[in-house]
Structures are given as C-alpha cells and as structure tokens.
Amino acid sequence: MGILRRRSALCTCAVLCWACSYAGAAWAAESKAITLRDAIETALEANVDLRQAAIQTESQEISVRRSKMDFLPNLRLSMGASRAYGKDYEAVSDRFEWNHSSSMNFSVSSGLDLFTGFGRTAALKQSQLELEAQRSSYVRSREQVIFETVQQFVLVVLDGDLIRVDEQYLESQHRLLAQIEAFTASGKRPIVDLYQQQASVADAESRLLVDRRDYEVDKFKLLQVMAVDPGTAYTVVVPDVESMSEGLAGLFPGDAARSALASRADLAAQRLQVEAAKRQITASRAGYWPTLSVSAGAGTSYRSPGSYDFNDQFYNNNLNGSIGLSLSVPIFDRLSTYNNVAQARVGLRQAQLGAERLELQTGVEIRQALEDYATAGKAVEVARAQFKYSEQALKNMEERYKVGASTLVELTQVRSSNLQSSYNLINAKYGHLVRGFAVLYYSGGIDKAMPLFD
Numbered sequence: 001m002g003i004l005r006r007r008s009a010l011c012t013c014a015v016l017c018w019a020c021s022y023a024g025a026a027w028a029a030e031s032k033a034i035t036l037r038d039a040i041e042t043a044l045e046a047n048v049d050l051r052q053a054a055i056q057t058e059s060q061e062i063s064v065r066r067s068k069m070d071f072l073p074n075l076r077l078s079m080g081a082s083r084a085y086g087k088d089y090e091a092v093s094d095r096f097e098w099n100h101s102s103s104m105n106f107s108v109s110s111g112l113d114l115f116t117g118f119g120r121t122a123a124l125k126q127s128q129l130e131l132e133a134q135r136s137s138y139v140r141s142r143e144q145v146i147f148e149t150v151q152q153f154v155l156v157v158l159d160g161d162l163i164r165v166d167e168q169y170l171e172s173q174h175r176l177l178a179q180i181e182a183f184t185a186s187g188k189r190p191i192v193d194l195y196q197q198q199a200s201v202a203d204a205e206s207r208l209l210v211d212r213r214d215y216e217v218d219k220f221k222l223l224q225v226m227a228v229d230p231g232t233a234y235t236v237v238v239p240d241v242e243s244m245s246e247g248l249a250g251l252f253p254g255d256a257a258r259s260a261l262a263s264r265a266d267l268a269a270q271r272l273q274v275e276a277a278k279r280q281i282t283a284s285r286a287g288y289w290p291t292l293s294v295s296a297g298a299g300t301s302y303r304s305p306g307s308y309d310f311n312d313q314f315y316n317n318n319l320n321g322s323i324g325l326s327l328s329v330p331i332f333d334r335l336s337t338y339n340n341v342a343q344a345r346v347g348l349r350q351a352q353l354g355a356e357r358l359e360l361q362t363g364v365e366i367r368q369a370l371e372d373y374a375t376a377g378k379a380v381e382v383a384r385a386q387f388k389y390s391e392q393a394l395k396n397m398e399e400r401y402k403v404g405a406s407t408l409v410e411l412t413q414v415r416s417s418n419l420q421s422s423y424n425l426i427n428a429k430y431g432h433l434v435r436g437f438a439v440l441y442y443s444g445g446i447d448k449a450m451p452l453f454d
Contacts, residue, residue, distance in 0.1 A: 036239050040453060086100075118283075156222055
C-alpha cells in the first residue's frame, strides 16, 4: 500500500512538473522580443500625441484648401413650384367661386469677388505658412517620441543589468553565509558573524525584489510610450551599448549650437508662425479697402392659367437675365478694422517673442547637452577604474577573511563598495548613451541615429 502511494505521489509530481514546463514554454512563446527599433517604430505608429499632431496637420490642410476656394466664383441653382387656391368673383354667376393657379420658376446665378483689399491673398499665404509650421511641429513631435522611447527603453535595459548584478551579489552572499556557518560550527568565528551575514543575505534579497519591481514598472511605462496594451508580454533585446555609443559620436554636428538653430523643427515652426502673423496684419487691413464684385443670373418661369402654354412661357416669353457690378466703399465700421489690425500686431509681437525665447532656450539646451555628454564620458572612465580597483580589493579581502586576517565588518564594507561601483558603472554607461541621444535630439538630428537601432 505504501509503495502504491509513493508511485501515485511520483506520478503526481511528474504531471505537475510537465504542466509547469508546458506553461513556461507557452508563456515564452507568447512573449515577444522587442528591439529598440521595434519599440521606436511601434511608438511612431501608435503614439497618441503623434496621431493628434497628424490630425492637426490634416485640419490645417483643409484650411489651405478653403482659402484657395475663396478665389473661385460661386454658383447657385434654384427651382420652385407652387399651387395657390382662392375665391374669385364670377360676374356671370354673380358669386365667388373657388379657383386655383400653378406657377414654377427656375434660376441660376453666380458671383465673383474681383477685389477684396488683398485680404484673400494674405489669408491664403497665412494658411500656407501655418500649414508649414504645423508640419514642422509634427516633425518635432516625432523626434520627441523617438527620444522618449529611447530613454525609456534604455532605462528598462539598465534595470535588467541591475537585476543581474544583484542576483550575482545575492549568490555570493549565500556562498559566504555557507562559509561562515562552517566557521561558526568549528568555532573559528563568533556566532555574531553568522547573524550579521544572515542579515546581509536578507538585505540582498530585499534589494533584488525592489529591482524586479522597478523593472516591471519601467516596462509598463515603455508600453505606455509605445501606446501598447500594458498587459502585453514581451522581453527587451539588449542593444550593443559600446558600438552604439561609438556610432553616436560620429553623428554629432561640427558646430552643434549653430546646427540646432538651423535645423530644429520647432524653431522653424515658430519662425513660420511669425511670418504667418505678418500676413494676418495684411489680411486685417483689407477692411480699409473698397470691395468690387460681379454677379450674373438667368431664369425663367411659368404660370397657369395664362395666355400661353408651358413651352411658350418657360422656354420663350418668360426668360430673363441679369448682370451686375457692385462696389462697396467702407465709410465707418465702428473701428472694427482698426481693432483687428491692432490685435494682429499684438499677435505678431507675441510670435516674435516666442521665437526669441525658443532660440535662447535652444542655445542653452544644446550647450547643456554637450556638457552633460562630455561629463558622462569622463564618468564612464572613472566608474570603470573604480570597479576594477574594487574587484581587486574584494578578492584580497576575501582571502584575508578566510585566513582570519580581517573581520566580517571589513569584508562587508568592501563588498558594499564593490556593489556600489557596479551600480556606478552601469549607470555611467547607460547615462552616457542617453546623453549622446540627447545631443542629437536637442540639435534636431535624432533621425540620423535610426541606423544605429538595427
């Protein structure tokens, strides 16, 4: 009976193991590996802010089309038919009798504004400039999506590296705990060392839990930037940081500050807004000018009862036409035109100040980005040297602790220093990479980095 129970338990364990392995395989099959280029392309296609910018561009295209249509004549076609009932006096019968009459009319008319004080020309040019400004704003929005995706993707990769470092650290802490347990059992080390090391293991486990939590949260944020369902299962493909950093350095413009002022899409959009504001002043001044328009129309009608039949009335006798020329001279419009021009001038000054402020901001941003990138490069060198020295110090201290030449407190301090140097190196490498992309972003050339994402 006991043998049967053991066999049943073994079968149950086998089934559970098979089920777990199958579930893990299924999860791995459903999980999608995402590269940096995949993340960027998905974000460019689905990002909500970018799609809204595209809709605004489409709306401005409609405004340009509407302004062009203002130069064309209009054409109206109207038709009508009626039947009237009423009483008329009949002399023969000397009484009022019910009678009815029918009528029908048809007309076509057209009008064309010959001169409107240059208002239509200015309005068309203004709408075209605003369209170009909106397109430039879309380009800048696209660059911003690329930069935000790169930042968040790199942050997820950084979190993964921190997890690996803390996993190795926890493993080494477990090995040290086993050694101390053996030393304590043989009386070579005091019991307090065992307690202290157990606390260190618990601290390492807690730190690893926090790392894994940060990793999942940053993955959710990456999906948010990509406008993808947060429940999507995916794994991040770690890029080659070293080659990517080397490729970035070759993409920096010679004079980054001057290049930023010349190629930043948002700055180009603001300058176009200044030109559009100037056209708004011209359009507002149209109210001072007289307007001239021409109109033409033709029509015919039919009425029954009548002296002639339908064909004679509709196609011959009742035909009519007209053509006219209208001139309108403004005398007093309650200062409406004056106020419109004044308001347009205020709008121009605001646009000019916006362009001036953005130029100053652009100069500060690109210079700060260059300084941050140079500092980050030096930080990588320092972190590598620090990590190298801490590795050597840790090996030496571990050997000293084994032979009883150092205390556990000293070993713990060196281990903590080595762990911190690992963190510093990881943060420095990825910080240097992100600041390199920041230089391209603030100089208006992050699209140049797309080949590096393959």
